[in-house]
Amino acid sequence: MEKFEFYNPVHIIFGVGQVSRVGQEAELLGKKALIVTYKEHDFFNELLDEVEKSLSACEVEMVPFFGVTANPKMSEVSQGIDVSKTNEVDLVIGLGGGSAMDTAKLIAAGIFYHGDLWDMVFSRHDNTREVVPPQKALPLLMIPTLPATGSEMNPTAVITNEKTQEKSYTWNQCLYPKVSIVDPSLTCSLPQFQTACAGADTISHVLEFYLTGYEDAPLNNRIQEGVILTVMEELPKVLQDQNNLSARSNLQWSSIVALNGWSQPGDGWTPMHQLGHVLSARHNITHGASLSIIMPAWMKRFYKTRLDRYVQFGERVFNVDHKNKTQEKVALEGMELFEAFLEKINVPTRLSQVGINEEEIDSFTEDVVRVSFGSNGMLRSRPPVTRQGVEEVYLLAL
Ligand SMILES: [Fe+2]
Numbered sequence: 001m002e003k004f005e006f007y008n009p010v011h012i013i014f015g016v017g018q019v020s021r022v023g024q025e026a027e028l029l030g031k032k033a034l035i036v037t038y039k040e041h042d043f044f045n046e047l048l049d050e051v052e053k054s055l056s057a058c059e060v061e062m063v064p065f066f067g068v069t070a071n072p073k074m075s076e077v078s079q080g081i082d083v084s085k086t087n088e089v090d091l092v093i094g095l096g097g098g099s100a101m102d103t104a105k106l107i108a109a110g111i112f113y114h115g116d117l118w119d120m121v122f123s124r125h126d127n128t129r130e131v132v133p134p135q136k137a138l139p140l141l142m143i144p145t146l147p148a149t150g151s152e153m154n155p156t157a158v159i160t161n162e163k164t165q166e167k168s169y170t171w172n173q174c175l176y177p178k179v180s181i182v183d184p185s186l187t188c189s190l191p192q193f194q195t196a197c198a199g200a201d202t203i204s205h206v207l208e209f210y211l212t213g214y215e216d217a218p219l220n221n222r223i224q225e226g227v228i229l230t231v232m233e234e235l236p237k238v239l240q241d242q243n244n245l246s247a248r249s250n251l252q253w254s255s256i257v258a259l260n261g262w263s264q265p266g267d268g269w270t271p272m273h274q275l276g277h278v279l280s281a282r283h284n285i286t287h288g289a290s291l292s293i294i295m296p297a298w299m300k301r302f303y304k305t306r307l308d309r310y311v312q313f314g315e316r317v318f319n320v321d322h323k324n325k326t327q328e329k330v331a332l333e334g335m336e337l338f339e340a341f342l343e344k345i346n347v348p349t350r351l352s353q354v355g356i357n358e359e360e361i362d363s364f365t366e367d368v369v370r371v372s373f374g375s376n377g378m379l380r381s382r383p384p385v386t387r388q389g390v391e392e393v394y395l396l397a398l
Contacts, residue, residue: 001214002216002266002267003266004265004266005265005266006261006265006266007261008153008261010153010180010260011178012153012182012256013181014249014252015182016184017185018181019051020050021181023054023057023058023060024058025181026058026093026141027059027060029090029141029179030060030089030091031059031061031090031091032087032089032090032091033055033061033062033089033091033092033093033141034064034065034083034087034089034093035048035095036093036094036096036101036104036107037068037095037096037100038068039066039068041066043189044095047095047145047186051095051143060091063083063089065079065080065107067079067080068100069099070284070286072099072103072159072160073160073161073162074118074159074163076103077110077117080106080107081107081110084111089138090138090139091139091140092105092108092138092140093140093141093142093143094140094141094142094143094177095142096143097144097145097148097198101142101151101152101157102149102151102158102159104140105137105140105177106157106159106170108137108139108140109134109136109137109172109174110134111137112135118161121159121161121168121170133171134170135172135174139178140175141177141178141181143186144180144186144252145186145187145190146190146198147198147202147255148198148202149259149287150256150257150258150259150260151259152177152180152182152256153177153259154171155171155172155173155174155175156171156175156259157169157170157171157175160280165281165367166281166367166370167277167278167280167281167371168277168371182252184245184249184252185245187248187252188245192242192346193346196288196346196347197292198251199235199251199288200291201287201288201291202227202251202254203232203295204270204272204276204288204291204292204294204295205255205258205270206224206227206258207272207295208270208271208273209263209264210309211298211299211302211306211313212269212271212382213264213268213382214264217264220263220265221312223262225316225317227254227258230250231251231254232317232341234254235247235251236344238251271298271372271379271380271381272298273291274368274372275290275298275364275390275393275394276290276293277372278364278368278371279293279356282360282363282367283354283355288347289347293348293349293354293397294393294397295342296338296397297394298393299335300335301389301392301393301396302385302389303328304328305383307331308327310334310335311327311330313334313338314330314332317338318337351397352398357398358398361391361394364394365390365394368390369387369390373387
């Protein structure tokens with residue numbers, strides 16, 4: 001095994017109906033809470049009322065910041081910081097999916113940040129100025145309404161710089177929420193497509209570790225396979241019956257376990273996400289849909305570089321029978337079955353399905369190099385990926 005450090009201090013309160021505890025939990029953290037959620041929040045009105053009543057019963061004042069959009073932007077973080085400073089809030093509550101929670105994190109940290117906020121976005125390698133991750137943040141309380149990003153139990157925030165059309169991310173210990181109230185009933189109103197994209201995103205988080213992560217990691221692999229299998233079993237139940245609370249709960253816990261550090265403790269990297277982020281930054285494609293397009297293409301391009309892991313994936317996740325078959329055949333069958341699963345849940349698996357053609361691939365590749373390549377001129381993966389490799393993945397995704 002590799003050396004690693006593990007730290008995760010998030011208090012999770014999980015279960016149907018637990019959102020009623022928000023006031024009790026918030027009053028332990030502050031007296032004036034900024035509520036960060038979407039610009040379009042009509043579908044949350046009832047929930048927002050319930051949260052406000054619960055806060056008010058515990059004498060916590062609510063300051064609204066309803067300014068977040070899908071694939072949230074730095075300008076939204078800046079607006080939220082202004083509202084926080086004007087109102088002198090002492091607690092930030094993120095209510096929504098990854099977009100709302102990540103914006104809440106960056107507002108909570110941005111209040112204390114000196115200089116250009118984009119400089120705290122950690123994964124940029126092109127920048128000649130020093131990149132300084134956030135060091136301090138107001139206490140954070142999360143109420144997730146989408147089972148995907150695991151933001152409620154990790155220290156990461158993803159954000160887009162709309163001026164440069166770069167989507168990137170930052171992380172540091174101060175971005176861990178103090179408490180996350182995970183109430184699976186809040187995910188019941190999610191439309192089918194968003195539910196399916198959330199499932200694809202959850203799978204991508206562990207699949208990336210599985211296919212590009214550590215060599216000697218049998219327990220990690222078992223946890224990753226467990227997450228993938230659980231999503232594959234539970235997601236169709238939710239697509240059939242959106243109010244299936246058992247399946248909703250299992251999907252939400254899977255999304256949290258995928259990215260809370262257990263499935264790959266220590267250093268993790270997500271090269272497929274780097275290619276997906278470019279699609280979202282350029283075309284505002286739903287995050288999970290960008291991954292459902294990139295995953296099959298990535299696998300086709302790189303399966304020979306980690307053949308044993310792809311064979312394991314086929315055998316353990318899809319029960320591919322290896323009798324009288326070459327290793328390559330087992331790997332390819334597993335990959336085909338995985339792509340068929342994505343098609344079955346109706347997420348896109350090709351760039352052409354989202355209106356993108358070959359003409360843009362050069363500029364997408366350029367963006368990945370600019371935003372995500374390391375100082376060694378490669379994309380972090382195992383083995384590392386060249387510019388040509390990135391381009392070939394996009395071509396295979398057409
Ligand atoms: Fe993701």
